[in-house]
Amino acid sequence: MRFVSQIFQPVVSIPKGATIKNIEITCKSQKLLMECGLVRPTSAGLFTILPLARRAISKLENIIHTCLEEVGAQRLSLPCLTSARLWEKSGRMDDVGPELIKVEDRHGKKYLLAPTHEEAIADLFADISPLSYKQLPFLLYQIGNKYRDEHRPKHGLLRAREFSMMDAYSAHATHTCASRAYDTVTEAYRKIFSTLHLPVHRVQAPSGDMGGSLSHEWQLPAQVGEDSLAVCPSCSHAALSTDSSTCQQCGRETNEVNSIEVGHTFVLGARYSEPLQANYIAADGATASVHMACYGIGITRLLSASIECLSSEKALRWPLAIAPYSALVIGPKEGSKEWVGHGFDRVQEIARQLEQHGFRDDVIVDDRHALTIGKRLVMADRMGYPNIIVCGRGALESPPRYELHRAGGEAPLLLTVGELLHTLRQDRENRENREIDVEYETRAGE
Amino acid sequence: MRFVSQIFQPVVSIPKGATIKNIEITCKSQKLLMECGLVRPTSAGLFTILPLARRAISKLENIIHTCLEEVGAQRLSLPCLTSARLWEKSGRMDDVGPELIKVEDRHGKKYLLAPTHEEAIADLFADISPLSYKQLPFLLYQIGNKYRDEHRPKHGLLRAREFSMMDAYSAHATHTCASRAYDTVTEAYRKIFSTLHLPVHRVQAPSGDMGGSLSHEWQLPAQVGEDSLAVCPSCSHAALSTDSSTCQQCGRETNEVNSIEVGHTFVLGARYSEPLQANYIAADGATASVHMACYGIGITRLLSASIECLSSEKALRWPLAIAPYSALVIGPKEGSKEWVGHGFDRVQEIARQLEQHGFRDDVIVDDRHALTIGKRLVMADRMGYPNIIVCGRGALESPPRYELHRAGGEAPLLLTVGELLHTLRQDRENRENREIDVEYETRAGE
Numbered sequence: 001m002r003f004v005s006q007i008f009q010p011v012v013s014i015p016k017g018a019t020i021k022n023i024e025i026t027c028k029s030q031k032l033l034m035e036c037g038l039v040r041p042t043s044a045g046l047f048t049i050l051p052l053a054r055r056a057i058s059k060l061e062n063i064i065h066t067c068l069e070e071v072g073a074q075r076l077s078l079p080c081l082t083s084a085r086l087w088e089k090s091g092r093m094d095d096v097g098p099e100l101i102k103v104e105d106r107h108g109k110k111y112l113l114a115p116t117h118e119e120a121i122a123d124l125f126a127d128i129s130p131l132s133y134k135q136l137p138f139l140l141y142q143i144g145n146k147y148r149d150e151h152r153p154k155h156g157l158l159r160a161r162e163f164s165m166m167d168a169y170s171a172h173a174t175h176t177c178a179s180r181a182y183d184t185v186t187e188a189y190r191k192i193f194s195t196l197h198l199p200v201h202r203v204q205a206p207s208g209d210m211g212g213s214l215s216h217e218w219q220l221p222a223q224v225g226e227d228s229l230a231v232c233p234s235c236s237h238a239a240l241s242t243d244s245s246t247c248q249q250c251g252r253e254t255n256e257v258n259s260i261e262v263g264h265t266f267v268l269g270a271r272y273s274e275p276l277q278a279n280y281i282a283a284d285g286a287t288a289s290v291h292m293a294c295y296g297i298g299i300t301r302l303l304s305a306s307i308e309c310l311s312s313e314k315a316l317r318w319p320l321a322i323a324p325y326s327a328l329v330i331g332p333k334e335g336s337k338e339w340v341g342h343g344f345d346r347v348q349e350i351a352r353q354l355e356q357h358g359f360r361d362d363v364i365v366d367d368r369h370a371l372t373i374g375k376r377l378v379m380a381d382r383m384g385y386p387n388i389i390v391c392g393r394g395a396l397e398s399p400p401r402y403e404l405h406r407a408g409g410e411a412p413l414l415l416t417v418g419e420l421l422h423t424l425r426q427d428r429e430n431r432e433n434r435e436i437d438v439e440y441e442t443r444a445g446e
Numbered sequence: 447m448r449f450v451s452q453i454f455q456p457v458v459s460i461p462k463g464a465t466i467k468n469i470e471i472t473c474k475s476q477k478l479l480m481e482c483g484l485v486r487p488t489s490a491g492l493f494t495i496l497p498l499a500r501r502a503i504s505k506l507e508n509i510i511h512t513c514l515e516e517v518g519a520q521r522l523s524l525p526c527l528t529s530a531r532l533w534e535k536s537g538r539m540d541d542v543g544p545e546l547i548k549v550e551d552r553h554g555k556k557y558l559l560a561p562t563h564e565e566a567i568a569d570l571f572a573d574i575s576p577l578s579y580k581q582l583p584f585l586l587y588q589i590g591n592k593y594r595d596e597h598r599p600k601h602g603l604l605r606a607r608e609f610s611m612m613d614a615y616s617a618h619a620t621h622t623c624a625s626r627a628y629d630t631v632t633e634a635y636r637k638i639f640s641t642l643h644l645p646v647h648r649v650q651a652p653s654g655d656m657g658g659s660l661s662h663e664w665q666l667p668a669q670v671g672e673d674s675l676a677v678c679p680s681c682s683h684a685a686l687s688t689d690s691s692t693c694q695q696c697g698r699e700t701n702e703v704n705s706i707e708v709g710h711t712f713v714l715g716a717r718y719s720e721p722l723q724a725n726y727i728a729a730d731g732a733t734a735s736v737h738m739a740c741y742g743i744g745i746t747r748l749l750s751a752s753i754e755c756l757s758s759e760k761a762l763r764w765p766l767a768i769a770p771y772s773a774l775v776i777g778p779k780e781g782s783k784e785w786v787g788h789g790f791d792r793v794q795e796i797a798r799q800l801e802q803h804g805f806r807d808d809v810i811v812d813d814r815h816a817l818t819i820g821k822r823l824v825m826a827d828r829m830g831y832p833n834i835i836v837c838g839r840g841a842l843e844s845p846p847r848y849e850l851h852r853a854g855g856e857a858p859l860l861l862t863v864g865e866l867l868h869t870l871r872q873d874r875e876n877r878e879n880r881e882i883d884v885e886y887e888t889r890a891g892e
Contacts, residue, residue, distance in 0.1 A: 008520050008584045010574040040573065043529055043555070048570055051520035051586070058521070074454050074497035075504070079488055079608045080526075080591060098552050103559070105607075106544050106595050109489070113549070113559075124494055127486065128456040138454045140497070145526060145591065149552050161551075162525045 001351050002325070004366040008051050009037035023154075027224040029307040030156030032316045036383055038324075045153025045161030052324040052383075053303070057164065059322040060299055061143055063195050064166050067188045073139045073168060078120045080145055084110035086119035089275045095209050101147045101161075113147035118210070118272045118294055121169040125278035125290055133173040133282050136290070139181055141168035143299065155224060157304035158260065168295040173280055175269065178291040182214075182267055185295050189218060189263060192297070196319035197431070198306055200262060201229060201238035210264075210294075211271035218263030218297070222308040227261055230254035260305040263297040316384035317407060320431060325364040327354050327424075328385040330376045332392055334369035341396045344369070350391055350402060350417070357421045358428060377405065387424060447797050448771070450812040454497050455483035469600075473670040475753040476602030478762045482829055484770075491599025491607030498770040498829075499749070503610065505768040506745055507589055509641050510612050513634045519585045519614060524566045526591055530556035532565035535721045541655050547593045547607075559593035564656070564718045564740055567615040571724035571736055579619040579728050582736070585627055587614035589745065601670060603750035604706065614741040619726055621715065624737040628660075628713055631741050635664060635709060638743070642765035643877070644752055646708060647675060647684035656710075656740075657717035664709030664743070668754040673707055676700035706751040709743040762830035763853060766877060771810040773800050773870075774831040776822045778838055780815035787842045790815070796837055796848060796863070803867045804874060823851065833870060 014025060014035055021041050025031050033039040038053035049057060065075070081103060087093040093100070101113040114120060121140065125131065146165045153159050168185065172178040186202070193200040198220055205217040217240070219229055231238045232247035232254050239248055247254050270289035272278070278290045303322070310317035320326070331347030332338035347365060354363045364385075366376050373392055380388045386407045394401035394414050402420055403412045406427070415423060460471060460481055467487050471477050479485040484499035495503060511521070527549060533539040539546070547559040560566060567586070571577065592611045599605050614631065618624040632648070639646040644666055651663040663686070665675055677684045678693035678700050685694055693700050716735035718724070724736045749768070756763035766772070777793030778784035793811060800809045810831075812822050819838055826834045832853045840847035840860050848866055849858045852873070861869060 006518065008522070008586055012574075040570065042525055042566070042569070046525040046527055048525065048566075049523040051522050054521045054523055057523075072452065075500045076454070076497050077495040077500055077503075077610075079492040079494065081492055081593075081608055083489055101549055101551070103547060103549055105547070106597065120488070120494075123488070124486065128458075140454060147527075151552065162527055164523075 001348070001355060002364045004328075004364060005368055007364075010040070010050070011035065011037040027155045027158065027308060028311055028313055029158065029224075029304040032307065032311055033156060033304065036316060039157065041156070045150055045159070047157060047160060047162075047300075049300070055324040056303055056318065056322045057299060060196075060303060061166075063321060064143070064192055064297060064299070067191045067195070068139075068141050068166075068168065068185075070191075071139070071184045071188045073141045073185075073188075075142060076140050077142050077144060078114075078117050078124070080113055080147070081111040082114040082117070082120050083123075084112055086123050086276065087112060090119050090122075090272055091275065092119070092209065099148045099150065101149050115146050115148045116165075116210075116294075116296070117142070117167055117169070118268065118292070119276060121171075121294075122272040122276035122278045122290075122292065125171055125273065126276050129277065129279045130287060131171075131280040131290065133280055136280060137170060137172045137177055137181060139168065139170045139185070141166055141295075155304075157300045158224070158308070160300065163301060164299040166297045166299060170293045170295075171273075171278070172291040172293070173282065173288075175267075175291055178267055178269075178293045182265065182293050185265060185293075186216075189265070189295075189297070193218070195321055196306060197321075198309065198319060201231065201259070203229065203239050205240060205264070207266060210266050210268070212266045212268035212293075214267040216265050217261050218265070219259040220262050220302075220305045220309055221257045221259045222305060223258055224308055225258035225260040225305075227259050229257050229259045231257055260301070260308065261298075262302045262305050263295070265295045266293060268292040268294055311384070315382045318384050318386070320386045320407075323384060323386050325385060326362045327351075327359050327387040327389060328364050328366055328380050328383075329354070329389045329391060330366045330373055330380065331369065332395075333372050338392055338396060339369070342391070342400070346395055346400070347391045350389060350420075353417060353421065354389070354424075358425060381405075381407075387427075389420065447794070447801060448810045450774075450810060451814055453810075456486070456496070457481065457483040473601045473604065473754060474757055474759055475604065475670075475750040478753065478757055479602060479750065482762060485603065487602070491596055491605070493603060493606060493608075493746075495746070501770040502749055502764065502768045503745060506642075506749060507612075509767060510589070510638055510743060510745070513637045513641070514585075514587050514612075514614065514631075516637075517585070517630045517634045519587045519631075519634075521588060522586050523588050523590060524560075524563050524570070526559055526593070527557040528560040528563070528566050529569075530558055532569050532722065533558060536565050536568075536718055537721065538565070538655065545594050545596065547595050561592050561594045562611075562656075562740075562742070563588070563613055563615070564714065564738070565722060567617075567740075568718040568722035568724045568736075568738065571617055571719065572722050575723065575725045576733060577617075577726040577736065579726055582726060583616055583618045583623055583627060585614065585616045585631070587612055587741075601750075603746045604670070604754070606746065609747060610745040612743045612745060616739045616741075617719075617724070618737040618739070619728065619734075621713075621737055624713055624715070624739045628711065628739050631711060631739075632662075635711070635741075635743070639664070641767055642752060643767075644755065644765060647677065647705070649675065649685050651686060651710070653712060656712050656714070658712045658714035658739075660713040662711050663707050664711070665705040666708050666748075666751045666755055667703045667705045668751060669704055670754055671704035671706040671751075673705050675703050675705045677703055706747070706754065707744075708748045708751050709741070711741045712739060714738040714740055757830070761828045764830050764832070766832045766853075769830060769832050771831060772808045773797075773805050773833040773835060774810050774812055774826050774829075775800070775835045775837060776812045776819055776826065777815065778841075779818050784838055784842060785815070788837070788846070792841055792846070793837045796835060796866075799863060799867065800835070800870075804871060827851075827853075833873075835866065 170181040228241040234252040235250040237249035273289040388405040390403035616627040674687040680698040681696040683695035719735040834851040836849035
């Protein structure tokens, strides 16, 4: 059980139009995360993730980890420092150009801080080449920092220079096998976004710098987004905006929405394995380039994009599965009748009950007794805690009753402990069963 | 449940005296981790952590995380790119010198890839200064990559250029409070190393480049270690070796042992808060520098050091709590009498039973049916799986019996399923209750 008074959460107030370290505040996730003491910039495009946001990220990482391991992915860690030689071999050194952060070691050897690891993983396969077709396929992923020297970092974590990503890579003997893995990872992505209850659209996309034969972007609608989607109100089909405003699927008029790219998936073919000589030996003894696919989700970007999508200008809202704490308990003000009546023990007892009934390591107690319940409720609402339990006047009744305020703004419920635990359990079950209402396009392999 | 045939584990054989990417093989952890397909160098001092080693690291991170959170530490993430300006302010830019990896961004602004974050954390405190004494203390930690451009990286993960660390920082209003936190974190360290059952010695140490008033190194004896300890066989007192071979505590003759520094703790005082202006306002209204302490554990180093300490030249041994999988199940060879008799179903059933009885997500099945049981047993022993369960001839008996081979080399036991689960549970309980036999020095604050 944690206490709000002990959390390292430097709350600040940012006047309208102010700049922080020469950076303009251009969107609500950036403003709310900073004002609520969750994230602080250290310089342009670089951020310290403070403890409550760090908890949200750990929860997000766990969801991604679980969904990927379920489809057989194996986690590894590639070094962030990638030899420049590999990027020269793939020809991307010049394509990506000024966004690459280059590093030279004390012996003059050239590296870069990898924005992505296609070259590094192909080099790993090459290093153990020739693989036998019997060893394939592999599906490998990592979670870690990536680097991109953005000309103008902006929107806080949405466009940073150091950011956290999940990046996955698969290696195959055939294109068919690569397509199958692509579909499997697509399913895992769907599960990730549906666990978060985020209306993420998968849209066909050009392959760009990355190369390869097929790619999809995973887009989350949000006003501040720099991409634009054409979403069909009739059949829910979504696509990157083009000149036409006609749905490619059903022919109806589409709506334009801004959106944020939170993930990307690519069938790469031999784009990297060929120049980097990642080969395998087929059943007939012939040597060929490994077929590859790659998959990314921007973790810090997804965190801020989801806040951008769900929050108001004034109050944070999180996907429930990644809120820093799922439940906050507020006790009476020191010296009040309730304080005298049941004191702080009752508050801690409620928190313990919650810990034991589905909220293990996921309850925080607002122990700032000097503040009124009302003031703490306002702050808790701004922080977006999904369940706020107030241990106030009702707790003096027999049996004692507690207020349950749920993010979403319905009127609070007055419940006994038993009813409270039951209601919260039902909420959880409903959430797990509810399917999110997003239609995805058909699969790559169909 | 995972299957050995699906694991990405590029096993190689390194001839004696061979160099890999111009790097000499100088110690057994380096050789075994590479030969067993757990780690691969990408260039000097840079490593890919392959899936089985990555699992061990995740387990290690979890232990560290749990022990630190128990004493109230809060996780955050500071950027790896630290502004060079901060290191100029602290004066360490020149002290650490050529080991710093320097980076310039597209606008010519100077950064470094942080080897440690005292400056960055002091700058964070300064950024929210003046803190009130009421907000203190804080204990913050992170887990992530650190960088040091070693002149001669060696011994594999023991001396790498990019490595993973847990680094923690505390901020206090008084020296007494800093000492108290130092003692608390010391207890957490003891719990971490005792969970790993590693004989780590805490020894008083000079503060070196780091500065501050008090520091301890946490040293794990191992032949390849570059440090040297004087350990008293009588009272177990340990100290960094000096000219004298007399125990400082009891006056007896000490033994010299080589050892590896796996952690370090420092009381820093105002060493960083003063130049970086991390101030707080005391109860009397006066402004003063925050008192700081810092704490580190090298995660990738601790992994390799523990392997160095526990393994033989021929076979990996892990601290049981971080073995990649705690149990491996081996079934009969395809076509054998046992294969015909109970087939692969029985093997999977045993694995499922283990998953349900204390080994959730922690069982792997060696499904390479083309190999004999004996051959797979040899490989499993080399990998150091703590519990190897063989589903062989005994499984045809009524009731079926299974061989349990435990890392440590005792004769295998032949057990029914019930006996097997009972024995493994007892092992776990014994391990949890067994105190490791290391005497630590008295505390800083005593």
